[in-house]
Amino acid sequence: MSWEIFNSVGDPWLWLMAGALMCALELLIPASIFLWLGASALLTGIIVLVLPAFAWQLQIGLFAILAVAATVAGRALLSKSEPETDQPALNSRARQFEGRTTTLSEPIVNGIGRVELDNTRWRVIGDDAPRGATVRVIGIEGSSLIVSLVNPDQ
Numbered sequence: 001m002s003w004e005i006f007n008s009v010g011d012p013w014l015w016l017m018a019g020a021l022m023c024a025l026e027l028l029i030p031a032s033i034f035l036w037l038g039a040s041a042l043l044t045g046i047i048v049l050v051l052p053a054f055a056w057q058l059q060i061g062l063f064a065i066l067a068v069a070a071t072v073a074g075r076a077l078l079s080k081s082e083p084e085t086d087q088p089a090l091n092s093r094a095r096q097f098e099g100r101t102t103t104l105s106e107p108i109v110n111g112i113g114r115v116e117l118d119n120t121r122w123r124v125i126g127d128d129a130p131r132g133a134t135v136r137v138i139g140i141e142g143s144s145l146i147v148s149l150v151n152p153d154q
């Protein structure tokens with residue numbers, strides 16, 4: 001078996017090209033993994049460029065350690081909670097209806113009925129009630145609104 005293939009591993013330009021390729025791959029396939037691997041390969045290439053006496057085994061070990069550290073640090077950095085916003089239900093249309101009061105366009109029979117909110121018909125879940133009863137949206141379940149009667153004596 002020829003060990004000449006490993007001679008190219010010691011080339012700092014190989015590490016730098018691999019790092020640049022992985023960073024470019026992150027732009028095409030955003031997975032938040034290629035960025036950290038690419039940064040690790042770039043850093044390994046820079047270290048090998050500065051300290052060319054690194055054996056290829058040490059270079060691969062250095063890359064592995066840097067890749068794990070960069071991936072863990074990057075995931076921790078990206079997994080921080082979402083920033084607080086003045087419109088937390090912006091991308092959840094059904095959540096925007098929580099707390100609103102409306103009338104039933106179809107009666108709630110066996111726990112299921114319909115309302116119309118903002119020109120859209122919504123399936124509602126709640127206690128049985130006649131058509132025209134006033135209900136308040138108290139939550140969501142899947143794509144259905146959970147409602148409660150505003151005036152249960154209707």
